[in-house]
Amino acid sequence: MFEQAISAMASVVVDPYLLGLIFATTILGVIIGVLPGLGATTGAALLLPFTLTMDPVHAIAVLATIYVSATFAGSITAILINTPGTSAAAATTFDGYPLAQKGEAGRALGIAVISSTVGGIFSVIILCFAAPLLARVAYEFRSPEYFALTVFGLSMLASISAGGAVKNLIGGIFGVWLSTIGAERVTGIERFMFGNYELYEGLHFVPIFIGLFAISELLVQSKTVNKIINTVTMKAVKLPTLEDYKKIWKTILRSCGIGTFIGVLPAEGATVASMIGYSEARRWSKNKKEFGKGAIEGIAGAEAANNAATGGAMVPTMVLGIPGSGTTAIILVGLMVHGLRPGVYLFTEQVEKVYQIFGSMFVANVMFMLMGLYAAKLFARVSLVPTQILWPIVFALSVIGAYAFQGQLLDVWLALIFGVIGYFARRHGFSVAPIAVGLILGEMVETNLQHSLKMYDGAWWMILAQPLALMFLVFAFLGLCGPMIYSWITKQKD
């Protein structure tokens, strides 16, 4: 098994086509990452239709490369123009931009590049070891456990991205409801189709995701038309000095652990990881006063954590079929579209493909490091592409991408409708990621609940008698009610 994994990962390096694909996608990912508003999730949603005709490994490698490279690239604009290219780079602006304003933009970028690479590679290594172990545990799962696990995953939506817990849960439930559209799987009864037989098999993820992430972002960006951007000049990216390394190595290691752990948690992602990585860097720092004024530990803490979360988020995605973030939700769809069913099966029957994907992520981390070091200045210029040119192009890619999935115009209309829904949701403080995750988990939660009820002749409480299922449900309860219970206890103590 170990030898098979190593040889599969090594095969990536000797496959010129795959290497070329990763190289090209890394460039694209960095461009997507530096363009404010686009980001890894929107980029992956737009690219998903292009991967349909590819070999499964190549397709997932493309999506995973976009994920890691765009997550890193968000830091370039965060440092140079105080605008995070992706939400995961928001914490990088706190110290990256002040350091750049001091005339040390090259140093700030150098630290961001090295921290991101270490974080990314660390999480891929953890992914290689943790995923098969978790798959072995998941082998014991039956319907009650899967049901409880998906409930846990849905409960974690409370803390996903922006928006309050209640709004996120409402979004998640809406997403789960969307999954009920179409013929019910056991009885074949048509639900919410209104006579539209193209919906018989349910809503397809690809057009919905293009709508929720790309089209809604287009409408959000329409509010930022004519925004003036202040840029900071930079001569070249500088590698951190020995003194810098001494200052940040502990922070990087801590953030690697934090990021990977946060990424593994269902429905958590790089944004949360970078925020926690940053705040922990500040908490443990001897120079707390420097934070917010250009502390290099702040940049390292945020950047190592957000890239470490990318590998971590792939663990529940590939092993349990529960996405760790909006982007992994799209990668999950990519896996399913290409017939790679996430779960134990993937790690027993498709080991080679799995490790080729992991190997691709490893290579992508090395490639974005080289690009970050040698071409960050060039990429930063891409962020100055006028919005009035960029977003109409995104519109064209979105509608054709939605159409290309099945060759149905209905998918184009769905993408546009969900784009408008997503826009209004975001305008009122709802995040669209819970809707996407809910849509993916919806079928899983309903089917496993049905199976569990059949197993126990309708005695639903028997689900609670299964130790693993009970554990997940307790976690879900604590995840939802824990903060309230904690604040109540604190109040009582006061």
Place this chain on the structure above:
Amino acid sequence: MGGLSLNIMKNIYLVPLILTIFSLSVIAIALQLDTSPEMIVGESMQARSFPIFLMILKLILIGVMTYQFYKNNPKPVTLEKYHTWGSMFLFLLFYLLTVYTDMFIGIFVVIFLMSILWGERRIWVAFLTATVTPGLVFLLFDYVLKIRFPRGILMNLYYG
């Protein structure tokens, strides 16, 4: 009248109201769904049960959200710029052009008008973007990905 409608749109309780109406509508529709014979469903759920359960859960959460609004009194949302409404109108125009003429005519018109609407003053840049983008995308999808596009004025000329 215009002022009144603007005030309604800014009202923070509009969202819970819309979500409540939506949830109740879903429950009402779900109650109209067919039921399966006992021998198929057994001790499991009817097709209507799960969506109804979801909507009840959602109504509870909407109640919590409304209470939070009442307690915290959040700022009303700012109304959209004309760019946003204009972009949505262009989606509608795209639909009409695609259905009655051709998808690529729709894309060309929308890209061109969107560029102008979003502030592009150089007409030739907007025209070039509107021409080159669909052209490149068409070549990529048609030649590389072998996608057949929906028939329309242009596609009929191309496919014959």
